[in-house]
Amino acid sequence: xxxxxxxxxxxxxxxxxxxxxxxxxxxxxxxxxxxxxxxxxxxxxxxxxxxxxxxxxxxxxxxxxxxxxxxxxxxxxxxxxxxxxxxxxxxxxxxxxxxxxxxxxxxxxxxxxxxxxxxxxxxxxxxxxxxxxxxxxxxxxxxxxxxxxxxxxxxxxxxxxxxxxxxxxxxxxxxxxxxxxxxxxxxxxxxxxxxxxxxxxxxxxxxxxxxxxxxxxxxxxxxxxxxxxxxxxxxxxxxxxxxxxxxxxxxxxxxxxxxxxxxxxxxxxxxxxxxxxxxxxxxxxxxxxxxxxxxxxxxxxxxxxxxxxxxxxxxxxxx
Amino acid sequence: xxxxxxxxxxxxxxxxxxxxxxxxxxxxxxxxxxxxxxxxxxxxxxxxxxxxxxxxxxxxxxxxxxxxxxxxxxxxxxxxxxxxxxxxxxx
Numbered sequence: 001x002x003x004x005x006x007x008x009x010x011x012x013x014x015x016x017x018x019x020x021x022x023x024x025x026x027x028x029x030x031x032x033x034x035x036x037x038x039x040x041x042x043x044x045x046x047x048x049x050x051x052x053x054x055x056x057x058x059x060x061x062x063x064x065x066x067x068x069x070x071x072x073x074x075x076x077x078x079x080x081x082x083x084x085x086x087x088x089x090x091x092x093x094x095x096x097x098x099x100x101x102x103x104x105x106x107x108x109x110x111x112x113x114x115x116x117x118x119x120x121x122x123x124x125x126x127x128x129x130x131x132x133x134x135x136x137x138x139x140x141x142x143x144x145x146x147x148x149x150x151x152x153x154x155x156x157x158x159x160x161x162x163x164x165x166x167x168x169x170x171x172x173x174x175x176x177x178x179x180x181x182x183x184x185x186x187x188x189x190x191x192x193x194x195x196x197x198x199x200x201x202x203x204x205x206x207x208x209x210x211x212x213x214x215x216x217x218x219x220x221x222x223x224x225x226x227x228x229x230x231x232x233x234x235x236x237x238x239x240x241x242x243x244x245x246x247x248x249x250x251x252x253x254x255x256x257x258x259x260x261x262x263x264x265x266x267x268x269x270x271x272x273x274x275x276x277x278x279x280x281x282x283x284x285x286x287x288x289x290x291x292x293x294x295x296x297x298x299x300x301x302x303x304x305x306x307x308x309x310x311x312x313x314x315x316x317x318x319x
Numbered sequence: 320x321x322x323x324x325x326x327x328x329x330x331x332x333x334x335x336x337x338x339x340x341x342x343x344x345x346x347x348x349x350x351x352x353x354x355x356x357x358x359x360x361x362x363x364x365x366x367x368x369x370x371x372x373x374x375x376x377x378x379x380x381x382x383x384x385x386x387x388x389x390x391x392x393x394x395x396x397x398x399x400x401x402x403x404x405x406x407x408x409x410x
Contacts, residue, residue, distance in 0.1 A: 211331075211334070211390070212390065213330070213331070213334060213389060213390055213391050214389060214390075215387060215388055215389040215392075216387035216388075217387070248331075248335070250327075250331045250334070252327070252330075252331075252389075252391075254389060256323070265323055265327070267327045269327050269328060269331045271331065271332070271335070297320060299320035299321070299323075299324060300324070301320075301321055301323075301324020301325055301327070301328065303325070303328055306325075306328040306329065306332060307328055307331070307332075308328075309324050309327045309328050309331070311320060311323055311324055311327065313320065313323070
């Protein structure tokens with residue numbers, strides 16, 4: 001590292017560490033020295049992980065290893081004397097063309113710390129609920145208990161979704177993407193079937209009939225199935241809560257293929273006994289965001305005679 | 320997407336129409352014609368598949384569920400078989 005570069009880093013208020021291709025510290029700026037109570041001389045030559053305490057060492061070690069392996073920036077979190085830092089480790093090319101690492105630390109906003117603490121608090125009741133429901137499930141084996149068994153199974157599935165969102169929230173707060181959710185794929189027919197079953201149960205004795213229009217299996221689409229299930233439930237529930245609920249609700253999915261791409265169209269279609277509906281539904285932002293997160297397209301078609309349909313076109317997951 | 324939207328709307332109305340024409344979903348389907356005559360109809364693959372499941376004791380609903388087909392496609396095929404007089408529905 002050149003003297004000019006070191007000089008620039010010394011003006012930064014945020015702590016910065018520079019490591020060599022072996023993962024040893026070659027430079028720490030004055031902000032790092034004061035916050036972590038260490039001098040350049042003491043830090044130089046030591047493993048980057050050694051500059052941190054306890055569990056943070058593992059996070060640093062992991063991040064540095066990933067930077068060296070993939071040559072991409074890695075985000076992680078560390079704590080020092082009760083203060084949280086959001087850190088980003090990035091590759092830098094040294095003078096001899098070997099790859100080193102630079103770690104920039106940014107003090108956490110208090111709000112994020114509070115959110116992380118709340119997130120930890122939420123985990124306990126989730127675990128307790130899960131345990132209680134598992135116990136209840138064991139007691140609903142007989143025929144008389146079958147109705148309650150459905151409720152308990154629904155609750156367990158809801159908890160699974162809650163865990164997923166919780167996991168994603170934690171990943172977002174930690175500044176890391178959620179690789180599990182991003183790279184998985186699922187059969188949309190399964191989701192559509194569950195949504196139709198849940199909608200039927202929610203409707204109860206209401207006059208709307210619900211029909212499922214999907215084959216038993218469809219091509220897999222990429223993304224998180226809990227996200228699609230939530231979106232469809234929101235759309236279906238929203239339609240049923242409107243001033244003029246439909247006489248029939250069709251929840252369907254089918255594979256479509258165009259010249260350019262294969263996809264799956266998931267639909268929520270409504271009929272009214274006295275004709276169609278002229279109102280364009282304004283989908284809540286969370287629906288639009290979720291469809292975008294599934295790389296999908298949302299569209300509503302309204303016909304005064306035929307009814308109304310909301311489509312979600314999702315790209316097929318290609319290996 | 321607008322065209323696909325209209326496609327879905329028409330599809331849902333056709334599904335309703337087919338189901339109404341099939342009438343009672345718990346009725347049992349029975350093949351009306353002799354096996355050698357079936358060949359004359361040059362049936363599409365999905366119709367042949369459903370026809371092979373008709374045994375005179377399984378209901379329309381059960382056949383559609385067992386087939387794993389999209390309910391719309393299943394109802395369309397059963398409706399077509401009834402209209403062509405190849406099968407009949409007995410309560």
